[in-house]
Amino acid sequence: MNSHLFAQSRKIWEPQNGHGSRLDSLRLMINRKHGLNLKDYHDLHKYSVEDYTFWQDLWEYLGIIYSVPPTSIIQPGRLPEIPTWFPDARLNYAENILARNDDGIAVTAAREWGLVQHYSFRQLRGHVRQMAAAMRMHGLKAGDRVAAVITNSFNAVVIALATSSIGAIYTSTATDMGTQGILDRYRQIQPTLLFFDTEVVYAGKTLTLLPKIAEVAKDLVPRGLKHVILLPSTKTGRDVQQDELEKIPNSILSSEFLKADDARPLQFEQLPFNQPLFILYSSGTSGPPKCIVHGQGGVLMQNKKEIALVYGCTSDDCYFQYTTTGWMMWPLMLSTMALGGRIIVYDGSPFQPSVEFFLKFVSDQGVTIFGTSPRFLTEVQARGILPSHLASYPSLRVLMSTGAPLTPPMFDWSQLAFRKDVYLTSPSGGTDICSSFITGAPSLPVYAGETQGKSLGMKTQIFDPAGKDVEASGQPGELVCTRPHVSLPVGFWRDDDGTKLRAAYFDTYPGVWRQGDFIVGNPETKGLIILGRSDGVLNPSGVRFGSAEIYTVMDHFTNTIDDSLCVGQRRASDPDERVLLFVKMRPGHRLDAELAGKIRAAIRAALSPRHVPAYIFETGDIPYTVNNKKIEIAVKQIVSGLNIKPSGTVANPESLQLYYKYRDIESVAQKEGVNHVKAKL
Numbered sequence: 039m040n041s042h043l044f045a046q047s048r049k050i051w052e053p054q055n056g057h058g059s060r061l062d063s064l065r066l067m068i069n070r071k072h073g074l075n076l077k078d079y080h081d082l083h084k085y086s087v088e089d090y091t092f093w094q095d096l097w098e099y100l101g102i103i104y105s106v107p108p109t110s111i112i113q114p115g116r117l118p119e120i121p122t123w124f125p126d127a128r129l130n131y132a133e134n135i136l137a138r139n140d141d142g143i144a145v146t147a148a149r150e151w152g153l154v155q156h157y158s159f160r161q162l163r164g165h166v167r168q169m170a171a172a173m174r175m176h177g178l179k180a181g182d183r184v185a186a187v188i189t190n191s192f193n194a195v196v197i198a199l200a201t202s203s204i205g206a207i208y209t210s211t212a213t214d215m216g217t218q219g220i221l222d223r224y225r226q227i228q229p230t231l232l233f234f235d236t237e238v239v240y241a242g243k244t245l246t247l248l249p250k251i252a253e254v255a256k257d258l259v260p261r262g263l264k265h266v267i268l269l270p271s272t273k274t275g276r277d278v279q280q281d282e283l284e285k286i287p288n289s290i291l292s293s294e295f296l297k298a299d300d301a302r303p304l305q306f307e308q309l310p311f312n313q314p315l316f317i318l319y320s321s322g323t324s325g326p327p328k329c330i331v332h333g334q335g336g337v338l339m340q341n342k343k344e345i346a347l348v349y350g351c352t353s354d355d356c357y358f359q360y361t362t363t364g365w366m367m368w369p370l371m372l373s374t375m376a377l378g379g380r381i382i383v384y385d386g387s388p389f390q391p392s393v394e395f396f397l398k399f400v401s402d403q404g405v406t407i408f409g410t411s412p413r414f415l416t417e418v419q420a421r422g423i424l425p426s427h428l429a430s431y432p433s434l435r436v437l438m439s440t441g442a443p444l445t446p447p448m449f450d451w452s453q454l455a456f457r458k459d460v461y462l463t464s465p466s467g468g469t470d471i472c473s474s475f476i477t478g479a480p481s482l483p484v485y486a487g488e489t490q491g492k493s494l495g496m497k498t499q500i501f502d503p504a505g506k507d508v509e510a511s512g513q514p515g516e517l518v519c520t521r522p523h524v525s526l527p528v529g530f531w532r533d534d535d536g537t538k539l540r541a542a543y544f545d546t547y548p549g550v551w552r553q554g555d556f557i558v559g560n561p562e563t564k565g566l567i568i569l570g571r572s573d574g575v576l577n578p579s580g581v582r583f584g585s586a587e588i589y590t591v592m593d594h595f596t597n598t599i600d601d602s603l604c605v606g607q608r609r610a611s612d613p614d615e616r617v618l619l620f621v622k623m624r625p626g627h628r629l630d631a632e633l634a635g636k637i638r639a640a641i642r643a644a645l646s647p648r649h650v651p652a653y654i655f656e657t658g659d660i661p662y663t664v665n666n667k668k669i670e671i672a673v674k675q676i677v678s679g680l681n682i683k684p685s686g687t688v689a690n691p692e693s694l695q696l697y698y699k700y701r702d703i704e705s706v707a708q709k710e711g712v713n714h715v716k717a718k719l
């Protein structure tokens with residue numbers, strides 16, 4: 039067992055104030071229904087992955103709205119890996135999201151310059167009805183693709199739900215995606231309608247998107263794009279002028295598009311469970327993104343499950359997930375409304391006009407569930423800001439961090455930063471399944487650095503390279519899922535025989551889903567720790583460890599170091615891999631031999647001499663994906679001699695250029711006066 043991995047696993051929270059009561063009510067319902075005696079979360083999880091009846095139980099517990107009830111749960115699908123769920127049921131995703139139809143607030147739309155608008159469930163339904171009618175009048179039908187390049191806004195919610203009501207397929211990217219990134223995605227899926235924000239305001243700067251829209255439209259119109267619908271400026275409400283419109287083929291103002299509304303009532307097409315709902319994109323950093331098609335029933339059930347059972351969401355809740363429209367957290371957030379809860383869609387930077395303003399907003403809006411990321415929490419901590427000194431967060435019950443592992447020091451800080459009694463959870467899953475493999479279990483204690491358990495219905499296991507389950511031994515390994523679940527993608531777009539899907543997930547362990555995460559389980563607490571991406575596993579002298587272990591130590595240096603990146607370097611001349619650590623300094627600070635020495639000493643003490651990087655370099659920038667994930671694999675490939683053509687998924691592609699020089703690491707080290715530390719064996 040790698041005991042250093044669990045050295046900081048201290049209990050920091052116990053279930054209280056009704057947390058976990060919805061999990062308990064599901065468990066008791068299953069006990070009553072099937073004459074079982076499931077005693078706790080672990081029993082419930084075991085049942086959920088041994089008997090597919092769990093999914094029927096969950097369907098009932100969540101109150102899924104349908105027109106034709108399911109009479110069977112699972113049958114073989116077109117691809118052997120992807121079953122057909124609830125084959126005879128008929129339902130509609132948008133109908134489920136819009137189940138509530140009254141004057142309660144459904145969506146609060148906020149902009150970084152302070153504008154806050156509330157929309158009731160009744161108003162939302164009215165907007166969706168109008169949009170769906172206009173879409174139908176413009177010829178949209180089930181199975182067509184509706185794409186958007188759009189900020190996190192009320193418009194995005196309306197367009198997605200209207201699309202789903204018709205049975206068409208919705209897909210979106212954030213407005214900061216470059217033309218190439220947009221085309222890499224939308225050329226593949228060939229949308230019929232494309233909605234585009236015409237202007238974006240971020241971090242205080244206003245940018246017109248018109249030149250980008252023209253480029254994208256010129257490329258996609260010959261590929262079947264019928265209408266480019268231009269949304270007005272989010273700040274001034276200004277519509278695009280006639281002469282600007284003429285430069286964009288097939289363009290139409292959204293106000294004109296909506297005039298096609300013939301006042302017909304909102305109709306929810308009743309469709310199979312596996313009917314495609316959303317297309318999400320894998321964040322590969324080179325090559326075209328994979329277009330992952332998710333079915334309506336799987337997304338609905340998995341997301342509602344997470345929000346109801348892990349966050350304990352009811353109609354009294356308000357879920358604020360800071361996200362773009364291109365990340366899987368955006369669809370996840372929508373399911374809050376299926377439980378009658380309110381969502382906040384936030385357009386802009388959390389640091390504009392100031393992070394203090396943003397944190398007060400979370401409190402003032404009565405947010406009960408706040409979803410954020412380790413990167414945001416670390417930045418707040420590094421600036422010496424304690425959120426609880428700014429506001430009281432009277433309603434906050436759940437603090438959720440995802441997108442990357444939350445390290446033990448950041449667990450400790452976050453647990454106390456807002457309110458001492460907040461339930462802190464750090465789920466992990468992915469775009470690939472639009473849900474989580476491991477997640478919170480609010481009926482269990484929380485240990486710093488650990489995700490509490492495996493998600494219900496997900497047979498998440500830890501495999502060694504030979505396919506042996508090593509979880510009980512405390513050894514790290516590959517995160518795999520050994521049983522089908524309802525949000526397996528229904529396929530990749532234009533991959534009818536499943537070749538690409540199989541190569542992406544099922545090739546390493548035939549028939550078993552390999553997620554590509556490196557993970558370890560704590561045999562004592564049963565908690566789980568993601569150690570990094572498995573392709574980025576560091577392997578000096580045969581010692582395998584994840585970059586997250588190094589980042590945990592780096593969280594002690596946040597007053598001088600802004601960010602860090604840890605990768606392995608392979609060279610033909612050396613059978614061994616070397617660990618390189620790149621640090622991006624805060625303004626006014628430099629990496630010197632003394633600081634490098636302190637970092638090495640801290641890594642040696644917290645982990646082991648074998649974890650100490652061979653080199654530590656100062657870098658100007660660290661590459662991230664548009665979904666805010668550190669890019670390790672492309673950097674590892676670059677420093678090991680490969681040339682990379684960055685895809686549109688890389689948010690700051692120019693940063694990759696900074697790493698090519700490290701192929702000749704000795705001469706860089708000599709020039710910069712950086713010491714090489716020989717790995718301790």
Ligand SMILES: CC(=O)CC(=O)O
Pocket residue numbers: 366440441442465466467468469473474
């Ligand atoms: C829940 C998640 O899986 C979020 C992410 O890491 O992208």
